[in-house]
Amino acid sequence: MKKSTLSRREMLGRTVRLTVIGSMPVFVHACTPPEFHCEDVSNVGKADLELRNALEYQDRSPHGEQKDCANCAFYAVGDKNQCGQCTLVRGPIHPLGYCNSWAAKG
Ligand code: SF4
Numbered sequence: 001m002k003k004s005t006l007s008r009r010e011m012l013g014r015t016v017r018l019t020v021i022g023s024m025p026v027f028v029h030a031c032t033p034p035e036f037h038c039e040d041v042s043n044v045g046k047a048d049l050e051l052r053n054a055l056e057y058q059d060r061s062p063h064g065e066q067k068d069c070a071n072c073a074f075y076a077v078g079d080k081n082q083c084g085q086c087t088l089v090r091g092p093i094h095p096l097g098y099c100n101s102w103a104a105k106g
Contacts, residue, residue, distance in 0.1 A: 058097060069094060
């Protein structure tokens with residue numbers, strides 16, 4: 001049987017590093033707002049759904065925070081971590097979403 005060559009100090013250092021690395025996803029998760037989606041269109045009428053699709057609404061803006069629903073003139077903020085509303089596009093609207101009718105808030 002081969003005898004271990006790790007010193008007690010080396011073993012302790014490795015254990016501490018593994019503990020820190022192992023707890024990082026928990027720390028990152030705690031700092032990230034809860035994920036939610038605004039894609040349930042079951043209560044949206046056919047004509048409104050066609051408009052929503054024609055304007056290519058999506059839950060994540062391809063322009064990032066530069067142009068998203070949260071800074072659009074037509075967006076009405078929802079409760080914390082909840083979907084908002086739009087005066088043009090019916091149905092739940094994500095603050096990070098986007099559609100082709102985006103207009104900067106005045
Ligand atoms: S018009 Fe489009 S970009 Fe503006 S809030 Fe409504 S869905 Fe979002």
